[in-house]
Amino acid sequence: MFGIKKLLGFGMMRLPTADDKPDHAKICEMVDYFQSEGFNYYDTAHLYHGGLSEVAIRECVAKRYPRDEFVLCDKLSVNYFETREDIRPLFEKQLELCGVDYFDVYLMHSQTRGIYDKFRRCNAYEEALKLKAEGKFKHFGISFHDTPELLEEILTAYPEIEVVQIQFNYLDYEDTAVQSKRCYEICRKFNKAVFIMEPVRGGSLAKFPEKAQSLLTEGSPASYAIRFAAGFEGVAAVLSGMGTMDMVKDNTSYMKDFKPLTEEEIKRLFIIRDVMKNANTIPCTQCRYCVEGCPMNISIPDLFACYNTKQIIDDWNPGYYYKNVHTAGKGKASDCIKCGACEAMCPQHLKITELLETVANTFEVNK
Numbered sequence: 477m478f479g480i481k482k483l484l485g486f487g488m489m490r491l492p493t494a495d496d497k498p499d500h501a502k503i504c505e506m507v508d509y510f511q512s513e514g515f516n517y518y519d520t521a522h523l524y525h526g527g528l529s530e531v532a533i534r535e536c537v538a539k540r541y542p543r544d545e546f547v548l549c550d551k552l553s554v555n556y557f558e559t560r561e562d563i564r565p566l567f568e569k570q571l572e573l574c575g576v577d578y579f580d581v582y583l584m585h586s587q588t589r590g591i592y593d594k595f596r597r598c599n600a601y602e603e604a605l606k607l608k609a610e611g612k613f614k615h616f617g618i619s620f621h622d623t624p625e626l627l628e629e630i631l632t633a634y635p636e637i638e639v640v641q642i643q644f645n646y647l648d649y650e651d652t653a654v655q656s657k658r659c660y661e662i663c664r665k666f667n668k669a670v671f672i673m674e675p676v677r678g679g680s681l682a683k684f685p686e687k688a689q690s691l692l693t694e695g696s697p698a699s700y701a702i703r704f705a706a707g708f709e710g711v712a713a714v715l716s717g718m719g720t721m722d723m724v725k726d727n728t729s730y731m732k733d734f735k736p737l738t739e740e741e742i743k744r745l746f747i748i749r750d751v752m753k754n755a756n757t758i759p760c761t762q763c764r765y766c767v768e769g770c771p772m773n774i775s776i777p778d779l780f781a782c783y784n785t786k787q788i789i790d791d792w793n794p795g796y797y798y799k800n801v802h803t804a805g806k807g808k809a810s811d812c813i814k815c816g817a818c819e820a821m822c823p824q825h826l827k828i829t830e831l832l833e834t835v836a837n838t839f840e841v842n843k
Contacts, residue, residue, distance in 0.1 A: 477712040478615055479547045484731040485517035486510055488529045490717035498525055498532040506724045507536050513728040519715050521551040521585055522570055534575030551585035554594055563603045579613035588622045588800045601634055622801050624658040631666045641671035646704045646745050652762050653781035653797045664710055672714040675705040680789040688748040699730045700745055707736030757784040758831055766818035774807035783835045798839045809836035
């Protein structure tokens with residue numbers, strides 16, 4: 477699909493560096509191995525490595541391989557335009573930086589409610605579709621970080637979308653903050669191809685908890701994470717942000733002749749997930765009884781879910797969802813006025829007002 481030969485894609489966001497710049501010599505070696513194993517899909521964006529990821533594409537891929545031997549995805553990022561008129565010059569600059577005449581795939585980058593609203597105001601989707609009609613890129617899509625409801629709204633408004641790139645991994649699969657499973661189901665409902673990002677959660681799933689290491693031993697922890705994501709119907713590519721040759725060799729070894737996880741392997745992977753989730757978390761059951769009566773419009777269970785995720789893996793992800801999804805246009809944890817309406821409704825008898833202080837201190841102090 478889309479000219480992608482094998483499911484594994486090379487994410488150009490976490491490249492090896494030298495003097496704080498992408499190390500082209502190392503990247504060339506990684507690209508050569510990747511290509512020699514039959515893989516051909518590369519994913520970049522203008523903001524990756526401060527714009528130098530696109531240069532790495534030019535120097536390490538485009539200058540060294542015929543254009544029909546690789547498939548390239550780039551993105552329109554919200555940081556780099558303020559009006560519709562800004563988009564075409566930016567797009568042309570991206571082509572120049574990548575050293576190509578066209579992109580195979582072009583995505584509206586990192587769509588959340590706030591970002592999507594700006595894209596709508598600037599007619600960014602319309603301008604991108606005009607570029608597609610001119611042959612500047614072949615396939616149109618979005619990358620997405622928000623709720624299933626917003627995803628359905630976007631796919632309804634723009635049936636021209638061919639592919640949706642979502643965050644999808646076994647930890648986030650049923651997570652109430654990220655809602656990977658539901659977003660995937662919306663993609664399938666609209667019959668859109670699915671690209672997967674963060675299958676190993678930025679490397680956080682590259683190691684099993686000590687208590688669960690004996691459950692799956694026939695491959696690397698990363699191999700189970702990537703194979704989990706790749707095994708779903710409609711998935712056209714699974715991205716891995718590979719920063720070393722060892723990562724390239726490991727990923728290509730099991731994705732060259734891809735075999736989905738067995739039912740038993742998935743069962744054990746979910747046991748591992750549950751071990752991870754049992755670490756110092758708020759025992760909220762997501763009944764949502766507390767939400768309707770909150771005078772400050774605080775989406776309490778979603779903020780608790782962000783907090784719980786951060787206790788499991790302390791990376792950028794929960795903070796992003798806290799700020800850009802679950803408090804965008806709603807109350808923050810620090811907005812709580814301690815009226816107690818939520819606690820009166822909580823079947824788990826949680827001390828919600830105290831817990832919201834903990835959440836606020838986690839995500840809002842010095843952030």
